[in-house]
Amino acid sequence: MDNNTHAENHNVNSTSTTISSDNLDQVSVQSNLHPLFLQNIDHPGLVLIYKKLIGKENFGPWKRSISIALSAKNKLGIVNASYKKPEETSSLRAQWDRVNDMVISWILNTVSEEISNVMDFVTSAQEVWEELHDQLSSVNGHRVYQVLKDLYALEQSDKPVKIYYHKLKNLWDEYAALEMVILCKCGCICGNHKLQEEREQRKKLLQFLMGLNNSYSTSRGQILNVPFIFNFTSLFLG
Incomplete structure (x- = not known):
């Protein structure tokens, strides 16, 4: 399954203001409209929501809460791949890597230790999102x-x-x-x-x-x- 299909299957609904990858060339990464923008207060230890994901029993409410929080941060494009990973030669690649790592930390900060321990070697926020979805999204x-x-x-x-x-x-x-x-x-x-x-x-x-x-x-x-x-x-x- 290609990334576009996989992303569609794990699509996150959002009402936030976002800009597609095709239209980002004219937007500075220093603008809060850009998915790669980070505020001075953003850091890996930030807890976006206080609702901990503990398993299938609360995956639905947790997903809704963390989706809203990521939407508020304009980072849904990172987890659902609507904002594509830049090429190695792109000037934005280093910033994408930084934001990707930041989003991984934000997501794992809201899941139980038992769940986060199996995510230690996942390298992209999209993979974390899809892994959690695949493991825990079945209806309880x-x-x-x-x-x-x-x-x-x-x-x-x-x-x-x-x-x-x-x-x-x-x-x-x-x-x-x-x-x-x-x-x-x-x-x-x-x-x-x-x-x-x-x-x-x-x-x-x-x-x-x-x-x-x-x-x-x-x-x-x-x-x-x-x-x-x-x-x-x-x-x-x-």
């Missing part, structure tokens, strides 16, 4: 089961509504990270994706309402009489 059925069980059992009880909602949202987010997202690749324009998203939001709304205390029964009844409210969080948390 026991964890999916537990998350769904916790979701269906969660009720407001004596918790404030905001705390109840955020506990519920954390479980939704973890379940989404554990389960593979199936994307439409046929280029259809039927709007099915939007309908599916609305259906998912409707299901979350009903789950949220079911767990509320009886003191909200009047509000719950009023909401259920409305055909559909997409942004339901503003009803109680706005």
Whole structure:
């Protein structure tokens, strides 16, 4: 499998501002828009997130957190190979090597010692990323089961509504990270994706309402009489 295919299989979604390799010629490496830019405060011991990767059971949430952190640092191009390794003769090669080593350190700083010990001789951040993905990304059925069980059992009880909602949202987010997202690749324009998203939001709304205390029964009844409210969080948390 070539690097481009492998990188695609391990693609990391990001909303950060990035520039493709083809358009970087006009951007100075001293600019924070360049993937090889390093701040004065950057160092190998930097801990980007405090969520430690311990195994398959928390790979999904860990991957999401470290991806966000690397995106904020504009370093996703290093791990997913969207920014290519410069040739040996390139003036940027030394800087790429430095940034690559830095990113390896940042990633390994957030994994358990047991996992990091087997990565001692991996020489590129992309290889570290792919190795972790290959070893730990398989869906943990026991964890999916537990998350769904916790979701269906969660009720407001004596918790404030905001705390109840955020506990519920954390479980939704973890379940989404554990389960593979199936994307439409046929280029259809039927709007099915939007309908599916609305259906998912409707299901979350009903789950949220079911767990509320009886003191909200009047509000719950009023909401259920409305055909559909997409942004339901503003009803109680706005």
